[in-house]
Amino acid sequence: MNIKEASEKTGVSSAAIRYYEKESLIPAIDRTPVGNRDIDDRIIRRIRFVTQMRAAGMSIENLRRYIELFDAQEDNTKEQKALLQEQLAVMEEKRDDLQAAIDHLNYKLNHFYDHMEATEEELRQLEKEHADKITQEDDTPDGF
Amino acid sequence: MNIKEASEKTGVSSAAIRYYEKESLIPAIDRTPVGNRDIDDRIIRRIRFVTQMRAAGMSIENLRRYIELFDAQEDNTKEQKALLQEQLAVMEEKRDDLQAAIDHLNYKLNHFYDHMEATEEELRQLEKEHADKITQEDDTPDGF
DNA sequence: GCTTGCCTTGAAGTGTACATGAAGGTTTAA
DNA sequence: TTAAACCTTCATGTACACTTCAAGGCAAGC
Numbered sequence: 493m494n495i496k497e498a499s500e501k502t503g504v505s506s507a508a509i510r511y512y513e514k515e516s517l518i519p520a521i522d523r524t525p526v527g528n529r530d531i532d533d534r535i536i537r538r539i540r541f542v543t544q545m546r547a548a549g550m551s552i553e554n555l556r557r558y559i560e561l562f563d564a565q566e567d568n569t570k571e572q573k574a575l576l577q578e579q580l581a582v583m584e585e586k587r588d589d590l591q592a593a594i595d596h597l598n599y600k601l602n603h604f605y606d607h608m609e610a611t612e613e614e615l616r617q618l619e620k621e622h623a624d625k626i627t628q629e630d631d632t633p634d635g636f
Numbered sequence: 637m638n639i640k641e642a643s644e645k646t647g648v649s650s651a652a653i654r655y656y657e658k659e660s661l662i663p664a665i666d667r668t669p670v671g672n673r674d675i676d677d678r679i680i681r682r683i684r685f686v687t688q689m690r691a692a693g694m695s696i697e698n699l700r701r702y703i704e705l706f707d708a709q710e711d712n713t714k715e716q717k718a719l720l721q722e723q724l725a726v727m728e729e730k731r732d733d734l735q736a737a738i739d740h741l742n743y744k745l746n747h748f749y750d751h752m753e754a755t756e757e758e759l760r761q762l763e764k765e766h767a768d769k770i771t772q773e774d775d776t777p778d779g780f
Numbered sequence: 781g782c783t784t785g786c787c788t789t790g791a792a793g794t795g796t797a798c799a800t801g802a803a804g805g806t807t808t809a810a
Numbered sequence: 811t812t813a814a815a816c817c818t819t820c821a822t823g824t825a826c827a828c829t830t831c832a833a834g835g836c837a838a839g840c
Contacts, residue, residue: 507829526836528787534778541780548737580741583734590731593692597724634678635706636685651799670806672817
Protein backbone atom coordinates (compact mmCIF):
# COMPACT_ATOMS: atom_id res chain seq x y z
CA MET A 493 0.00 0.00 0.00
CA ASN A 494 1.15 3.56 -0.59
CA ILE A 495 1.85 6.11 2.08
CA LYS A 496 -1.55 7.72 1.85
CA GLU A 497 -3.35 4.45 2.47
CA ALA A 498 -1.02 3.74 5.36
CA SER A 499 -1.77 7.17 6.72
CA GLU A 500 -5.49 6.55 6.52
CA LYS A 501 -5.12 3.12 8.07
CA THR A 502 -3.10 4.34 11.04
CA GLY A 503 -4.32 7.88 11.51
CA VAL A 504 -0.72 9.08 11.25
CA SER A 505 0.01 11.71 8.60
CA SER A 506 2.15 10.85 5.59
CA ALA A 507 4.68 13.43 6.68
CA ALA A 508 4.83 11.90 10.14
CA ILE A 509 5.38 8.44 8.67
CA ARG A 510 8.28 9.79 6.62
CA TYR A 511 9.56 11.50 9.74
CA TYR A 512 9.38 8.28 11.74
CA GLU A 513 11.27 6.45 9.05
CA LYS A 514 13.91 9.16 8.94
CA GLU A 515 14.25 9.01 12.72
CA SER A 516 14.44 5.21 12.60
CA LEU A 517 11.35 4.68 14.68
CA ILE A 518 10.22 2.33 11.97
CA PRO A 519 12.47 0.27 9.69
CA ALA A 520 13.52 1.44 6.24
CA ILE A 521 10.46 1.02 4.05
CA ASP A 522 10.61 -0.95 0.79
CA ARG A 523 10.27 1.04 -2.42
CA THR A 524 8.47 0.42 -5.69
CA PRO A 525 10.60 0.57 -8.88
CA VAL A 526 9.96 4.32 -9.15
CA GLY A 527 10.95 4.97 -5.56
CA ASN A 528 7.61 5.22 -3.82
CA ARG A 529 7.20 3.69 -0.41
CA ASP A 530 5.47 0.33 -0.41
CA ILE A 531 4.12 -0.22 3.08
CA ASP A 532 3.25 -3.65 4.42
CA ASP A 533 1.58 -4.85 7.60
CA ARG A 534 4.84 -5.13 9.46
CA ILE A 535 5.35 -1.40 8.99
CA ILE A 536 1.76 -0.72 9.93
CA ARG A 537 2.29 -2.60 13.21
CA ARG A 538 5.42 -0.60 13.86
CA ILE A 539 3.62 2.66 13.21
CA ARG A 540 0.90 1.61 15.62
CA PHE A 541 3.50 0.70 18.21
CA VAL A 542 5.08 4.11 17.82
CA THR A 543 1.69 5.80 18.10
CA GLN A 544 0.90 3.87 21.24
CA MET A 545 4.19 4.70 22.89
CA ARG A 546 3.98 8.33 21.82
CA ALA A 547 0.48 8.54 23.29
CA ALA A 548 1.93 7.07 26.44
CA GLY A 549 4.34 9.99 26.59
CA MET A 550 7.54 8.34 25.38
CA SER A 551 9.78 10.76 23.54
CA ILE A 552 11.00 10.14 20.01
CA GLU A 553 14.54 9.99 21.34
CA ASN A 554 13.83 7.31 23.96
CA LEU A 555 11.69 5.39 21.54
CA ARG A 556 14.49 5.36 19.00
CA ARG A 557 16.97 4.16 21.59
CA TYR A 558 14.64 1.40 22.60
CA ILE A 559 13.92 0.32 19.04
CA GLU A 560 17.60 0.38 18.14
CA LEU A 561 18.28 -2.07 20.90
CA PHE A 562 15.40 -4.20 19.83
CA ASP A 563 16.34 -4.24 16.15
CA ALA A 564 19.97 -5.07 16.77
CA GLN A 565 19.15 -8.66 17.63
CA GLU A 566 22.36 -9.40 19.40
CA ASP A 567 22.86 -10.63 22.89
CA ASN A 568 21.57 -7.51 24.52
CA THR A 569 18.46 -9.07 25.99
CA LYS A 570 19.55 -8.07 29.44
CA GLU A 571 19.86 -4.50 28.36
CA GLN A 572 16.56 -4.67 26.55
CA LYS A 573 14.90 -6.13 29.56
CA ALA A 574 16.29 -3.45 31.82
CA LEU A 575 15.19 -0.78 29.39
CA LEU A 576 11.74 -2.29 29.18
CA GLN A 577 11.44 -2.46 32.92
CA GLU A 578 12.63 1.10 33.30
CA GLN A 579 10.12 2.28 30.74
CA LEU A 580 7.39 0.25 32.39
CA ALA A 581 8.08 1.91 35.72
CA VAL A 582 7.90 5.35 34.13
CA MET A 583 4.66 4.50 32.42
CA GLU A 584 3.07 3.04 35.49
CA GLU A 585 3.89 6.14 37.45
CA LYS A 586 2.43 8.21 34.68
CA ARG A 587 -0.70 6.11 34.69
CA ASP A 588 -1.05 6.54 38.45
CA ASP A 589 -0.58 10.30 38.20
CA LEU A 590 -3.17 10.37 35.48
CA GLN A 591 -5.55 8.33 37.60
CA ALA A 592 -5.02 10.72 40.50
CA ALA A 593 -5.89 13.64 38.25
CA ILE A 594 -8.96 11.77 36.99
CA ASP A 595 -10.01 11.10 40.57
CA HIS A 596 -9.49 14.75 41.37
CA LEU A 597 -11.70 15.87 38.51
CA ASN A 598 -14.30 13.23 39.28
CA TYR A 599 -14.43 14.36 42.87
CA LYS A 600 -14.98 17.91 41.76
CA LEU A 601 -17.60 16.82 39.27
CA ASN A 602 -19.46 14.89 41.93
CA HIS A 603 -19.45 17.84 44.26
CA PHE A 604 -20.73 20.23 41.70
CA TYR A 605 -24.37 20.65 42.14
CA ASP A 606 -25.79 22.11 39.04
CA HIS A 607 -29.14 23.69 39.83
CA MET A 608 -30.25 23.08 36.29
CA GLU A 609 -29.70 19.36 36.36
CA ALA A 610 -29.42 17.87 39.81
CA THR A 611 -32.42 15.94 40.99
CA GLU A 612 -33.35 16.20 44.63
CA GLU A 613 -32.07 12.70 45.12
CA GLU A 614 -28.69 13.54 43.67
CA LEU A 615 -28.50 16.62 45.83
CA ARG A 616 -29.17 14.68 48.98
CA GLN A 617 -26.55 12.19 47.94
CA LEU A 618 -23.99 14.90 47.29
CA GLU A 619 -24.65 16.57 50.62
CA LYS A 620 -24.28 13.29 52.39
CA GLU A 621 -20.97 12.56 50.67
CA HIS A 622 -19.79 16.04 51.39
CA ALA A 623 -20.58 15.68 55.09
CA ASP A 624 -18.66 12.42 55.10
CA LYS A 625 -15.62 13.86 53.45
CA ILE A 626 -15.52 17.43 54.65
CA THR A 627 -13.02 16.76 57.39
CA GLN A 628 -10.66 14.68 55.33
CA GLU A 629 -10.65 16.38 51.94
CA ASP A 630 -11.38 20.02 52.51
CA ASP A 631 -7.76 20.95 52.53
CA THR A 632 -8.57 22.65 49.26
CA PRO A 633 -11.23 25.14 50.31
CA ASP A 634 -10.72 27.16 47.16
CA GLY A 635 -11.56 24.25 44.92
CA PHE A 636 -8.06 23.48 43.72
CA MET B 637 7.43 33.05 50.58
CA ASN B 638 9.43 34.27 47.57
CA ILE B 639 9.37 32.71 44.15
CA LYS B 640 12.47 30.63 44.70
CA GLU B 641 11.04 28.96 47.79
CA ALA B 642 7.80 28.36 45.94
CA SER B 643 9.79 26.86 43.10
CA GLU B 644 11.61 24.52 45.48
CA LYS B 645 8.38 23.61 47.22
CA THR B 646 6.56 22.73 44.02
CA GLY B 647 9.33 21.60 41.74
CA VAL B 648 8.21 24.17 39.18
CA SER B 649 10.85 26.63 37.98
CA SER B 650 10.57 30.30 38.87
CA ALA B 651 10.29 31.14 35.19
CA ALA B 652 7.44 28.68 34.82
CA ILE B 653 5.61 30.16 37.81
CA ARG B 654 5.88 33.62 36.27
CA TYR B 655 4.70 32.15 32.99
CA TYR B 656 1.71 30.51 34.66
CA GLU B 657 0.77 33.78 36.29
CA LYS B 658 1.06 35.62 33.00
CA GLU B 659 -1.10 33.02 31.30
CA SER B 660 -3.62 33.23 34.13
CA LEU B 661 -3.25 29.61 35.14
CA ILE B 662 -2.78 30.87 38.66
CA PRO B 663 -4.27 34.07 40.09
CA ALA B 664 -2.37 37.36 40.23
CA ILE B 665 0.18 36.96 42.99
CA ASP B 666 0.45 39.49 45.81
CA ARG B 667 3.55 41.67 45.83
CA THR B 668 5.78 42.90 48.61
CA PRO B 669 6.28 46.70 48.87
CA VAL B 670 9.22 46.49 46.47
CA GLY B 671 7.30 44.48 43.91
CA ASN B 672 8.48 40.95 44.60
CA ARG B 673 6.00 38.12 44.49
CA ASP B 674 4.77 36.96 47.87
CA ILE B 675 3.44 33.47 47.41
CA ASP B 676 1.01 31.85 49.86
CA ASP B 677 -0.43 28.36 50.19
CA ARG B 678 -3.38 29.15 48.00
CA ILE B 679 -1.00 29.84 45.13
CA ILE B 680 1.00 26.75 45.96
CA ARG B 681 -2.17 24.65 45.70
CA ARG B 682 -2.94 26.24 42.37
CA ILE B 683 0.54 25.56 41.08
CA ARG B 684 0.20 21.94 42.15
CA PHE B 685 -3.14 21.71 40.43
CA VAL B 686 -1.61 23.06 37.24
CA THR B 687 1.30 20.63 37.53
CA GLN B 688 -1.06 17.72 37.97
CA MET B 689 -3.20 18.65 35.03
CA ARG B 690 -0.17 19.38 32.86
CA ALA B 691 1.26 15.98 33.75
CA ALA B 692 -2.08 14.53 32.77
CA GLY B 693 -1.63 16.05 29.35
CA MET B 694 -3.96 19.06 29.59
CA SER B 695 -2.72 21.96 27.50
CA ILE B 696 -2.05 25.41 28.91
CA GLU B 697 -4.82 26.73 26.70
CA ASN B 698 -7.48 24.30 27.95
CA LEU B 699 -6.34 24.71 31.49
CA ARG B 700 -6.67 28.47 31.20
CA ARG B 701 -10.15 28.18 29.74
CA TYR B 702 -11.20 25.93 32.56
CA ILE B 703 -9.69 28.09 35.29
CA GLU B 704 -11.22 31.21 33.78
CA LEU B 705 -14.62 29.61 34.07
CA PHE B 706 -13.88 28.49 37.58
CA ASP B 707 -12.59 31.84 38.76
CA ALA B 708 -15.49 33.79 37.33
CA GLN B 709 -17.85 32.38 39.92
CA GLU B 710 -21.04 33.08 38.05
CA ASP B 711 -23.68 30.67 37.03
CA ASN B 712 -21.51 28.83 34.60
CA THR B 713 -21.52 25.56 36.46
CA LYS B 714 -23.04 23.85 33.45
CA GLU B 715 -20.24 25.02 31.25
CA GLN B 716 -17.65 24.10 33.86
CA LYS B 717 -19.19 20.71 34.20
CA ALA B 718 -19.15 20.17 30.46
CA LEU B 719 -15.52 21.25 30.28
CA LEU B 720 -14.62 18.97 33.16
CA GLN B 721 -16.38 16.07 31.55
CA GLU B 722 -14.71 16.72 28.24
CA GLN B 723 -11.32 16.80 29.92
CA LEU B 724 -12.13 13.68 31.89
CA ALA B 725 -12.94 11.83 28.71
CA VAL B 726 -9.63 12.87 27.17
CA MET B 727 -7.76 11.79 30.26
CA GLU B 728 -9.52 8.48 30.54
CA GLU B 729 -8.70 7.68 26.96
CA LYS B 730 -5.12 8.63 27.63
CA ARG B 731 -5.05 6.40 30.69
CA ASP B 732 -6.46 3.52 28.67
CA ASP B 733 -3.88 3.99 25.91
CA LEU B 734 -1.23 4.07 28.55
CA GLN B 735 -2.57 0.90 30.12
CA ALA B 736 -2.59 -0.77 26.71
CA ALA B 737 1.04 0.21 26.22
CA ILE B 738 1.88 -1.09 29.69
CA ASP B 739 0.16 -4.37 28.91
CA HIS B 740 2.06 -4.56 25.65
CA LEU B 741 5.39 -4.05 27.37
CA ASN B 742 4.49 -6.45 30.14
CA TYR B 743 3.62 -9.08 27.60
CA LYS B 744 6.95 -8.61 25.89
CA LEU B 745 8.76 -8.69 29.18
CA ASN B 746 7.08 -11.94 30.15
CA HIS B 747 8.06 -13.51 26.87
CA PHE B 748 11.64 -12.51 27.04
CA TYR B 749 13.80 -15.30 28.17
CA ASP B 750 17.12 -13.96 29.19
CA HIS B 751 19.70 -16.70 29.13
CA MET B 752 21.69 -14.94 31.77
CA GLU B 753 18.92 -14.73 34.29
CA ALA B 754 16.09 -17.09 33.65
CA THR B 755 15.95 -20.06 35.96
CA GLU B 756 14.78 -23.34 34.51
CA GLU B 757 11.54 -22.87 36.34
CA GLU B 758 10.95 -19.48 34.77
CA LEU B 759 11.78 -20.86 31.38
CA ARG B 760 9.24 -23.65 31.72
CA GLN B 761 6.69 -21.11 32.87
CA LEU B 762 7.37 -18.87 29.90
CA GLU B 763 7.12 -21.73 27.46
CA LYS B 764 3.84 -22.80 28.97
CA GLU B 765 2.42 -19.30 28.72
CA HIS B 766 3.64 -19.00 25.19
CA ALA B 767 1.93 -22.25 24.23
CA ASP B 768 -1.28 -20.96 25.79
CA LYS B 769 -1.21 -17.67 24.01
CA ILE B 770 0.41 -18.43 20.69
CA THR B 771 -2.85 -18.72 18.81
CA GLN B 772 -4.46 -15.64 20.23
CA GLU B 773 -1.66 -13.14 20.53
CA ASP B 774 0.89 -13.95 17.90
CA ASP B 775 -0.46 -11.40 15.53
CA THR B 776 2.78 -9.58 16.23
CA PRO B 777 5.37 -12.12 15.12
CA ASP B 778 8.02 -9.43 14.76
CA GLY B 779 7.64 -8.34 18.32
CA PHE B 780 5.74 -5.12 17.69
C1' DG C 781 -0.78 16.72 -24.46
C1' DC C 782 -2.69 18.31 -20.40
C1' DT C 783 -4.81 17.94 -15.98
C1' DT C 784 -5.31 15.35 -11.78
C1' DG C 785 -3.49 12.96 -8.16
C1' DC C 786 -0.44 10.45 -6.26
C1' DC C 787 4.51 10.31 -5.01
C1' DT C 788 9.63 12.04 -3.91
C1' DT C 789 13.37 14.99 -1.25
C1' DG C 790 15.09 18.79 1.33
C1' DA C 791 14.48 22.95 3.56
C1' DA C 792 12.06 25.97 6.10
C1' DG C 793 8.16 27.13 9.09
C1' DT C 794 5.01 26.37 13.23
C1' DG C 795 3.12 25.89 17.98
C1' DT C 796 3.88 24.76 22.65
C1' DA C 797 6.03 25.52 26.86
C1' DC C 798 8.97 27.12 28.75
C1' DA C 799 14.51 28.76 29.43
C1' DT C 800 17.80 32.16 29.16
C1' DG C 801 19.78 36.73 28.95
C1' DA C 802 19.99 41.69 29.54
C1' DA C 803 19.49 45.55 32.43
C1' DG C 804 18.42 47.00 36.57
C1' DG C 805 16.38 47.26 41.75
C1' DT C 806 16.71 45.68 46.85
C1' DT C 807 18.53 43.51 50.97
C1' DT C 808 22.19 41.16 53.76
C1' DA C 809 26.87 40.17 55.20
C1' DA C 810 31.84 41.26 55.33
C1' DT D 811 30.69 50.02 49.96
C1' DT D 812 30.82 46.51 47.54
C1' DA D 813 29.74 41.84 46.50
C1' DA D 814 26.37 38.16 46.75
C1' DA D 815 21.95 36.65 46.23
C1' DC D 816 17.74 37.42 45.70
C1' DC D 817 14.15 39.86 42.84
C1' DT D 818 11.79 42.50 38.61
C1' DT D 819 10.32 43.07 33.30
C1' DC D 820 10.85 42.38 28.59
C1' DA D 821 12.91 40.22 24.73
C1' DT D 822 14.85 36.61 22.59
C1' DG D 823 16.27 31.69 22.26
C1' DT D 824 15.43 26.70 22.42
C1' DA D 825 13.73 21.74 22.03
C1' DC D 826 10.46 18.84 20.33
C1' DA D 827 7.52 16.92 16.94
C1' DC D 828 5.95 17.51 13.45
C1' DT D 829 3.79 20.55 9.15
C1' DT D 830 4.17 23.01 5.16
C1' DC D 831 6.42 24.48 1.07
C1' DA D 832 9.05 24.19 -3.14
C1' DA D 833 10.32 21.77 -7.09
C1' DG D 834 9.83 18.08 -9.56
C1' DG D 835 8.75 12.80 -11.21
C1' DC D 836 5.34 9.12 -12.67
C1' DA D 837 0.68 7.08 -14.20
C1' DA D 838 -4.16 7.40 -15.59
C1' DG D 839 -8.00 9.54 -17.82
C1' DC D 840 -9.90 12.96 -21.08
